Amino acid sequence: MAPRRALARRTKRLIGFWRSESRTIRQGLVALVLSTGAGFVAGLTLAHLTGRLAALPGLLILIPAAVGMKGTIFGAIGARLGTASAAGLLTIDLRPGGVLRRNVQVAILTTFSSSLWLAVLARAAGVISGQPSISIWDLLTISVLGGALGSVLILAITVGLSAASTRLSWDLDSVSTPMVTALGDMTTLPCLFLASLLVRNEHVAAVSAAIAATAALVFTFRSYTVRDPFVRRIILEMTATILLTPILDVMAGTLLRENEPRLLLVPVVLAVIPPFVSQAGALGGIFSSRISSKLQLGVITPRGHPETPAIVDASIVVGQSIATFTLIGIAAWALGEATRLHPMPSLGSLVVSVVLSGILITPVTIVVGYFLAVVTYRFGLDPDNQGVPIITSVMDLAGVAVVLLVMTSSGVLPHG
Numbered sequence: 001m002a003p004r005r006a007l008a009r010r011t012k013r014l015i016g017f018w019r020s021e022s023r024t025i026r027q028g029l030v031a032l033v034l035s036t037g038a039g040f041v042a043g044l045t046l047a048h049l050t051g052r053l054a055a056l057p058g059l060l061i062l063i064p065a066a067v068g069m070k071g072t073i074f075g076a077i078g079a080r081l082g083t084a085s086a087a088g089l090l091t092i093d094l095r096p097g098g099v100l101r102r103n104v105q106v107a108i109l110t111t112f113s114s115s116l117w118l119a120v121l122a123r124a125a126g127v128i129s130g131q132p133s134i135s136i137w138d139l140l141t142i143s144v145l146g147g148a149l150g151s152v153l154i155l156a157i158t159v160g161l162s163a164a165s166t167r168l169s170w171d172l173d174s175v176s177t178p179m180v181t182a183l184g185d186m187t188t189l190p191c192l193f194l195a196s197l198l199v200r201n202e203h204v205a206a207v208s209a210a211i212a213a214t215a216a217l218v219f220t221f222r223s224y225t226v227r228d229p230f231v232r233r234i235i236l237e238m239t240a241t242i243l244l245t246p247i248l249d250v251m252a253g254t255l256l257r258e259n260e261p262r263l264l265l266v267p268v269v270l271a272v273i274p275p276f277v278s279q280a281g282a283l284g285g286i287f288s289s290r291i292s293s294k295l296q297l298g299v300i301t302p303r304g305h306p307e308t309p310a311i312v313d314a315s316i317v318v319g320q321s322i323a324t325f326t327l328i329g330i331a332a333w334a335l336g337e338a339t340r341l342h343p344m345p346s347l348g349s350l351v352v353s354v355v356l357s358g359i360l361i362t363p364v365t366i367v368v369g370y371f372l373a374v375v376t377y378r379f380g381l382d383p384d385n386q387g388v389p390i391i392t393s394v395m396d397l398a399g400v401a402v403v404l405l406v407m408t409s410s411g412v413l414p415h416g
Contacts, residue, residue, distance in 0.1 A: 036275050036279060036324060036327055036328055036331065040271065040274075040275050040331060040332070040335060043270065043271035043272060043273065043274040043275050043332075044271050044335060044339060045189045045190055045193070047267040047268065047270040047271040047339075047341055052193060052196065053260070056134050056138075056196055056199075057126075057131065057132040057133055057134060058122060058123070058126045058131065058132070058133030058134050058139065058257075059134065059139075059142065059192075059196065060253055060256050060257045060260060061122045061125050061126055061131070061133070061250060061253035061254055061256075061257050062118060062119070062122040062139060062142065062143060062192070062253065063189065063192065063253060063256075064249045064250070064252040064253040064256065064277075064396055064400070065118045065121060065122060065246045065249035065250045065252075065253055066115075066118055066143060066146070066147055066150075066188055066192055067184065067188045067189065067249075067274070067278075067396075068245065068246065068248075068249035068252075068392060068393050068396045069114050069115075069118060069147070069242075069245075069246060069249070070147075070150060070151070070154060070184030070187075070188050071180075071184055071278075071281055071285075071389070071392035071393070071396075072114070072238075072241060072242065072245055072246075072389035072392060072393065073106075073107055073110050073111060073114065073151070073389075074107065074151075074154050074155070074158055074180045074184055075180055075281075075285050075389060075392055076238065076389050077103045077106065077107060077158060077180075078158060078161075078180045078285075078289070080099070080103060080234075081099065081100070081103060081158075081162050082289050082293060083289075083292060083293050083296055084099045085162075085165065090162065092159075092162060092163040097228075097230075100159065100162065102228060102230050102231050102234075104155065104159070105226065105228070105231050106231055106234050106235060106238075107151060107155050107158075108151070108155075108219070109219055109222060109223040109226065109231075109235060110223065110235065110238065110242060111147055111148060111151040111219075112144065112147075112148065112215055112216050112218075112219030112220065113216065113219055113220035113223050113242070114147075114242050114246070115140075115143045115144040115147040115148070115212075115216060116140065116143070116144065116213075116216035116217070116220060117242065117243065117246065118143045118147075118246055118250075119136060119139040119140040119142075119143040119144070120136070121246055121247065121250045122139050122143070122250060122253070123135075123136045123139050125250045125251075125253070125254050129254050129257070129258070131254070131257055131258075134199070137205070137206075137209040137213075138199040138205060138209070140209055140212050140213055140216070141195060141198055141199055141205060141208040141209045141212045142192055142195045142196050142198075142199065143192075143212075144212035144213075144215060144216050145195045145198065145208060145211070145212050146188070146191045146192035146193075146194065146195030146196070147188070147191070147192075148215070149191040149194065149195065150184070150187045150188040150191035150192070153183075153187040153191070154180065154183055154184050154187050154188075157180070157183050157187075158180055161180070189274070223235050224236075237381055238389070241389045241390060242389075245389055245390055245392075245393035246393070248393040248394060248396060248397040249393055249396050249397070251397050252277075252396045252397040252399075252400040252401075255397075255400055255401065255404065256273070256400060259404060259413075262413050262414055263413070265343075265413075265414060266343065266345065266407075266412060266413055266414075267336075267341045268332055268333070268336035268341045268344055268345070268350070269403070269407055269412065269413060271332055271335065271336060271341060272328065272329075272332045272350075272354060272403065273399070273400060273403055275328050275331075275332075276325070276328055276354065276357065276358075276399055276403055277395055277396050277399035277400060277403075279324050279325070279328065280321075280358070280361050280362075280365055280395040280398075280399045281391060281392035281393075281395035281396065281399070282392075283317050283320060283321050283324070283362070283365055284317075284365035284366070284368065284369040284391035284392070284394075284395055285369075285391055285392060286317060286320075287313055287314065287317045287365065287366060287369040287370070288369035288370075288372055288373050288391050290313045291310055291313065291369065291370055291373040291374075292373045292377070294309055294310070294313075295373060295374070295377045296377075302373075302374040302375075302377045302378050303374070304374070306370060310370060314366045314370070317362070317365070317366060318362060318366075321358055321359075321362040321365075322355070322358070322359075324358070325354055325355050325357070325358030325359075326351065326354075326355055328354050328358075329350055329351030329352075329353070329354030329355055330347075330351055332350060332354065333345075333347045333350045333351065345412045349410060349411070349412055350412060352410065353406050353407050353410045353412050354403075356406050356410075357399075357402045357403050357406045357407075360402050360406070361395065361398060361399055361402050364394075364395075364398055365391065365395060368390075368391055368394055369391050372390055372391060
């Protein structure tokens with residue numbers, strides 16, 4: 001009887017925690033639904049621009065890295081603003097020394113420096129894998145100028161979201177990450193394709209490459225000489241993350257490039273991948289951000305064995321993931337039919353494949369998100385600078401691999 005009573009007490013306590021978090025759960029679900037819609041804008045863009053991908057070999061390698069870097073930069077900004085909001089330190093103004101202004105500076109500086117690195121990585125990946133690729137200068141133009149344009153848009157959205165969250169008392173940790181990552185996908189892909197138009201003319205391409213290279217080098221130098229010690233510390237702490245996490249995204253891009261012939265036969269899978277990996281990263285980002293905030297506020301301690309508040313957060317993510325991936329499967333089929341992405345698999349096979357992929361990826365999301373927050377906190381680093389960027393990049397690679405595996409196993413994609 002005693003074990004049953006203990007289990008009943010724990011269950012009752014868990015239900016009580018869920019009830020106390022009901023407002024946060026609703027906010028998170030609304031944000032995930034809205035961000036799923038934004039993710040499909042990126043997915044449909046990718047699925048309907050297969051001709052441009054064929055004309056610019058190597059671009060498909062750059063795309064996941066460029067999209068993932070937006071999650072790295074702006075996901076971390078969202079997490080830092082969430083922590084500042086929870087601590088009552090966030091004010092919506094650009095006064096010198098303010099939290100928001102410092103994060104805007106970080107966004108601008110890291111956008112240019114990271115775009116230079118992404119172009120180099122994408123070119124190197126093409127050479128190593130033996131895949132044909134456009135020149136490093138064309139990749140640099142697309143990465144830097146397309147990335148800068150996308151960052152302007154997502155920065156404006158991030159600031160607006162922070163202002164709305166502060167005014168309406170939203171939980172920024174639950175709202176910011178899914179919206180920022182998905183909107184980053186939505187804005188980055190079209191911006192990259194717009195920038196790719198600059199490389200069609202030889203003379204325009206040369207001038208654009210010179211401008212892109214100069215801007216990237218100047219802002220990279222500026223990143224490490226900025227006067228504000230707070231900004232400089234964030235950039236220094238994120239340097240390893242910015243250098244290493246794109247490798248996972250480039251690996252994801254290389255995987256897509258190697259499977260491109262199969263994906264072009266069933267273009268709806270191309271439409272599924274951006275919202276799937278975006279939401280997998282967003283769910284991990286929500287969890288990691290909430291754990292980071294709880295660690296810094298002293299609600300939980302950095303232990304290997306999760307405490308009750310962390311378990312509650314994990315259970316919330318599990319519920320949200322099932323709902324989110326079911327929505328992605330249904331929406332992918334409906335949008336594929338509406339936009340004539342033929343041939344189309346059946347509704348049942350597509351939804352089951354997407355949900356099964358989500359079930360496989362969610363435990364990875366939770367485990368990686370928790371231990372990233374705990375380990376970085378123990379080493380005296382700010383978990384907000386590491387957790388969301390790393391989890392989104394891990395999910396980019398793991399998400400692409402899982403989707404390809406499940407879609408092939410279920411017969412949605414033909415075998416290679």
